[in-house]
Amino acid sequence: MAYKGISTKAVHSGERPEPTGAVNTPIYQSSTFRFPTDEPRTWEGEVPEGTYVYSRQSNPTVEVAERKIADLESGKRCLLFSSGMAAISSILMAYLGKGDVMVSQEDIYGGTYNLFRNHLPRLGIDVKWAPSDTEALIDAITPRTKMVWLESPTNPLLRLVDHPEVVRAAHEQGAIVAIDNTFATPVNQRPLESGMDIVMESGTKYLAGHSDLLAGAVVSDGFDISPVHEKRSVLGGSLDPFASFLLERGLKTLPLRMERHNFNGMCIARFLEDHPAVERVHYPGLESHEQHELAKRLLSGFGGMLSFEVKGGRRAAENVMRSLRTIKMATSLGGVESLVSMPLNTSHRPLPPEERARMGITDSMLRLSVGIEDVEDLEADLDQALRAS
Ligand SMILES: Cc1ncc(COP(=O)(O)O)c(C=O)c1O
Incomplete structure (x- = not known):
């Protein structure tokens, strides 16, 4: 049928x-x-x-x-x-x-x-x-x-x-x-x-x-x-x-989960964009994303994946990762739970530093797979970790 x-x-x-x-x-x-x-x-x-x-x-x-x-x-x-x-x-x-x-x-x-x-x-x-x-x-x-x-x-x-x-x-x-x-x-x-x-x-x-x-x-x-x-x-x-x-x-629950990932992703992207300890956020749902208009045309939801750069370089970014409690430090993405990783030493580790730099992957970049938890809990976790950096 x-x-x-x-x-x-x-x-x-x-x-x-x-x-x-x-x-x-x-x-x-x-x-x-x-x-x-x-x-x-x-x-x-x-x-x-x-x-x-x-x-x-x-x-x-x-x-x-x-x-x-x-x-x-x-x-x-x-x-x-x-x-x-x-x-x-x-x-x-x-x-x-x-x-x-x-x-x-x-x-x-x-x-x-x-x-x-x-x-x-x-x-x-x-x-x-x-x-x-x-x-x-x-x-x-x-x-x-x-x-x-x-x-x-x-x-x-x-x-x-x-x-x-x-x-x-x-x-x-x-x-x-x-x-x-x-x-x-x-x-x-x-x-x-x-x-x-x-x-x-x-x-x-x-x-x-x-x-x-x-x-x-x-x-x-x-x-x-x-x-x-x-x-x-x-x-x-x-x-x-x-x-x-x-x-x-x-x-069977993919559309339901994606609805929540789309919502949480947007909320967290906005939250991080306004945070004083964050340099830059990469999320296609933000007006600041250089391809936001194209994203609106191609995507019916902006998803749960984003990356952001922490002020203070690699050490500060590592401190944020270590300080997160609800959001787990692990590679992979797309699960119900929120995960954070550093492209520098996970997904993009096989690349020489100059190639990473050419692609725009900085040493202070964290990748966040935003899960389906309550967004207030995720924001609170990110806030305390960013303040600790
Ligand atoms: C965009 C993308 N494509 C392909 C893969 C490879 O998939 P798998 O780990 O299931 O082999 C990954 C893994 O992280 C990925 O992020």
């Missing part, structure tokens, strides 16, 4: 009729499945949906979460992976090979940057870098470009790329475009609706929402992602049925 509203999709899309009447998805914790006929054989090529042979290829519990995410993203097909990085590497292996050129945004998640910078060249894939600037990205695309990699909003500066424009330009040159939609989630941004070929998400973050699993998703609408499915089977980055069950459970 086709649902109109995103909250109904989150609760019901993907569910399968259960003969027992179970309202939740059973966990098919089985690596293998009995052949459905007396034929002693397995399939050649892709296994048809609804037929199961071996869980590295497909699993009924995983398929429920896949169908739900596909519907949430306005897509037709989703493939789940054991982590966001497994999803990214399988996309690259599926479409790029020796001699191919990929254009990538520069200020992307540190793990993705590390893969592109240090590992792809060893496979003979040439990565051309462009800043998170729509015109610069479009200028970098040539007829030799096989793929364009985008991340918007970016980690940790919350910069945006006018991705529908990049898609138009890339398609004119025959290039595939993929976007990491982890920060926005399908609640705040659905790039497939404006022609994006592939949407990737780290399911570890908002999709699952409780910081209790690792997962990655690859979603498409018309674009054929069968090669990514094949790579998942070959490379083995498939998602475990139990993690998939937890992910699907988390997805």
